[in-house]
Amino acid sequence: MSATPVSAMSLGLAGCEVCGLVSRLPVGGVVTHCPRCGERLHLRRPASIERTWALVIAALILYVPANLLPVLSTYTPLGSDTATIMEGVVELWSPSSWPLAIIVFVASITIPLGKLIALAYLLISVQRGSVKSTEQRVRLYRMVKFIGRWSMLDVFVDTFVVALIQLRPLMWVEPGAGVIFFAGVVVLTMVAVNCFDPRLIWDLPQQEKQGNA
Amino acid sequence: MIRSASAFDSRLRACPDCDLLQRLPPVPAGGVAQCARCQAPLWRHKPDSLRRTLALALAGAILWLIANTVPMLGLSVAGREAFTTVFGGVLAMWRDGRQEVAMLVLFTAVIAPALEIVCLLAVVLALRRPSAPHWVGMLLRGYELVREWSMIEIMLLGVLVALIKIAELATVIPGLALFVLGALVFLLAAMAAAFDTHLAWARIEWADERPLPGERSTACVPEARR
Ligand SMILES: [Zn+2]
Ligand SMILES: [Zn+2]
Numbered sequence: 001m002s003a004t005p006v007s008a009m010s011l012g013l014a015g016c017e018v019c020g021l022v023s024r025l026p027v028g029g030v031v032t033h034c035p036r037c038g039e040r041l042h043l044r045r046p047a048s049i050e051r052t053w054a055l056v057i058a059a060l061i062l063y064v065p066a067n068l069l070p071v072l073s074t075y076t077p078l079g080s081d082t083a084t085i086m087e088g089v090v091e092l093w094s095p096s097s098w099p100l101a102i103i104v105f106v107a108s109i110t111i112p113l114g115k116l117i118a119l120a121y122l123l124i125s126v127q128r129g130s131v132k133s134t135e136q137r138v139r140l141y142r143m144v145k146f147i148g149r150w151s152m153l154d155v156f157v158d159t160f161v162v163a164l165i166q167l168r169p170l171m172w173v174e175p176g177a178g179v180i181f182f183a184g185v186v187v188l189t190m191v192a193v194n195c196f197d198p199r200l201i202w203d204l205p206q207q208e209k210q211g212n213a
Numbered sequence: 214m215i216r217s218a219s220a221f222d223s224r225l226r227a228c229p230d231c232d233l234l235q236r237l238p239p240v241p242a243g244g245v246a247q248c249a250r251c252q253a254p255l256w257r258h259k260p261d262s263l264r265r266t267l268a269l270a271l272a273g274a275i276l277w278l279i280a281n282t283v284p285m286l287g288l289s290v291a292g293r294e295a296f297t298t299v300f301g302g303v304l305a306m307w308r309d310g311r312q313e314v315a316m317l318v319l320f321t322a323v324i325a326p327a328l329e330i331v332c333l334l335a336v337v338l339a340l341r342r343p344s345a346p347h348w349v350g351m352l353l354r355g356y357e358l359v360r361e362w363s364m365i366e367i368m369l370l371g372v373l374v375a376l377i378k379i380a381e382l383a384t385v386i387p388g389l390a391l392f393v394l395g396a397l398v399f400l401l402a403a404m405a406a407a408f409d410t411h412l413a414w415a416r417i418e419w420a421d422e423r424p425l426p427g428e429r430s431t432a433c434v435p436e437a438r439r
Contacts, residue, residue, distance in 0.1 A: 156371025
């Protein structure tokens with residue numbers, strides 16, 4: 001007979017998120033620190049669902065101006081021209097550089113939006129106490145954590161285009177307001193992923209199993 | 214002194230992704246112990262971790278210095294030439310009134326990689342002693358925190374896209390820093406892959422010497438997968 005899986009929390013134990021040491025938490029909710037590394041110990045990340053939702057919603061709000069406002073403005077003696085992230089992708093689309101256009105499109109538009117949808121799905125499924133597809137959901141979480149940082153790509157593209165095209169008065173480029181909102185989306189979604197506690201995915205199914213036994 | 218494991222079972226692990234309580238099996242060098250339920254890696258046992266990490270971190274420190282001092286990209290149009298370094302990109306954003314973005318680029322492309330290298334370098338140097346002082350643990354914690362924000366590989370791809378965009382308007386001259394940064398991406402990945410966090414924590418002095426309530430019997434806890 002295989003032993004039923006036991007979570008550390010059900011035994012009053014907490015695994016340190018920094019060094020991995022398993023300690024017993026005293027009863028009564030006293031603030032406890034890991035005896036080895038000094039990190040504060042929690043059974044679960046504090047207010048994980050509320051904080052993650054707040055960051056997801058804030059990122060979603062910033063996502064709108066990030067895509068509607070220009071990220072680059074080009075000035076020439078003949079006038080000026082602005083480009084949003086999507087217009088930048090279209091500009092990059094040519095017989096020789098279309099693979100890069102696809103990479104920028106995926107990193108700047110698909111990944112941030114996909115990340116927000118994935119986090120919302122994880123949050124809703126945890127709040128509903130879903131017992132299904134726990135392994136797929138934790139895999140989705142790991143993927144979001146792994147791929148999410150690549151949405152910084154467009155911030156770097158804009159930075160170096162601005163740094164190089166400084167040929168006043170012939171031609172120069174300035175960053176638009178969109179780049180601030182876009183950087184905000186990247187940072188907020190990365191923090192949101194770290195606020196979400198993947199252990200919540202497994203909590204309810206296990207309690208039910210124990211209740212049934 | 215490292216406290217005896219009487220009150221704590223150092224092989225006991227709660228999976229960070231699913232909280233399953235399990236015991237780490239003996240893992241051969243080069244092997245991985247995975248969570249029995251969700252397959253999260255619990256311990257990657259790295260062979261010869263300290264010496265290899267030290268060598269890679271030293272090389273990384275040198276490459277970081279070169280990469281941030283020599284020009285990265287040049288532009289030549291109508292007889293005029295302009296060069297920029299990574300820091301030049303930060304300055305351009307700052308000057309054009311996007312200070313928040315400038316600081317984000319400075320942190321992710323310059324400061325975070327430097328902290329990553331310096332923290333790990335100090336950790337492996339201090340760990341050469343049989344029992345490392347507690348502040349080594351703080352550096353190790355800093356290293357883990359900063360790693361996610363160290364984005365040289367993403368910056369390089371960004372530079373490549375910027376280069377293609379500009380190539381239509383002017384002649385682009387790749388600088389030495391571009392190649393050094395490319396090498397640094399591989400060095401940082403190798404450095405992280407060579408370092409064994411589990412073994413490092415086992416050699417660091419504990420923060421708190423107060424005895425905690427002893428463990429109840431956890432003998433029935435399953436072993437993690439190998
Ligand atoms: Zn700890
Ligand atoms: Zn697990």
